[in-house]
Amino acid sequence: MTQTVPAPLPADFFPADCPVQSVPVLGSRKWAWRIVRCLEGGPRRFSELRVPLAGITAKVLAESLRSMEQDGAVVRTEYAENPPRVEYALTPLGRTLLGPMDAVCEWSRENLGSLLAARLEYERAER
């Protein structure tokens, strides 16, 4: 019975090079998860993406796609046509995100109700 108390957490509990703090590609970007989902079925054009991503502005969509491209999750292909056509697609690396994303989505499906209930309960207990 020497282990009734958990060991204290060391200062280097998280290694300096451990950026699991937040998924880099999905970052804190509001739209990144949904963009990945939209590209799951194949390449999409810029304006085509704006339909399901209701409310996104061109600026934010362009910014998001650019940052995902920097991270190697998305490829941008420009066709020399007129009017111009640009397609975005997931790279193999981008596709590897689908696994963890599915895990999170399943978590939401199973536990979101409890979470929302907890919020209401907290609010109720406040007063």
Added chain:
Amino acid sequence: MTQTVPAPLPADFFPADCPVQSVPVLGSRKWAWRIVRCLEGGPRRFSELRVPLAGITAKVLAESLRSMEQDGAVVRTEYAENPPRVEYALTPLGRTLLGPMDAVCEWSRENLGSLLAARLEYERAER
């Protein structure tokens, strides 16, 4: 051969009540994931958490814990002692987060190298 082109994405591709956009509990909070990890082994005191979460300020830690408490992922227990002692622990709901978190951590372990390489390559191609 009628299906060579993927179907266009409908405007209601994402249901209005689908908050998978971002994991509610972990939100966009910078520290939430790490806090869950710190609590995985059992209850921890406020000041005890500040050790592994090197650099976090009291304000941000308190805010983060409060929001996770609101979402029902964490319980706060205050002991009427002097000096005061407060302990934080994962709730059963909070523990369900460990599954998806593991999936994401494994992704990082396997693919973070590729991602960092892609960033460097992108930067190099810029010039």
Added chain:
DNA sequence: CCGTATCCGAACCGATACTG
């Protein structure tokens, strides 16, 4: 010991207008 109050700067997001 366990926070809160206040102020500040950075990051992100959105609206609008304009361009190759």
Added chain:
DNA sequence: CAGTATCGGTTCGGATACGG
């Protein structure tokens, strides 16, 4: 069609000082 430029609002995190 596929963006960029500019501006403004909000949200978040960090620093510092103080309170129960």
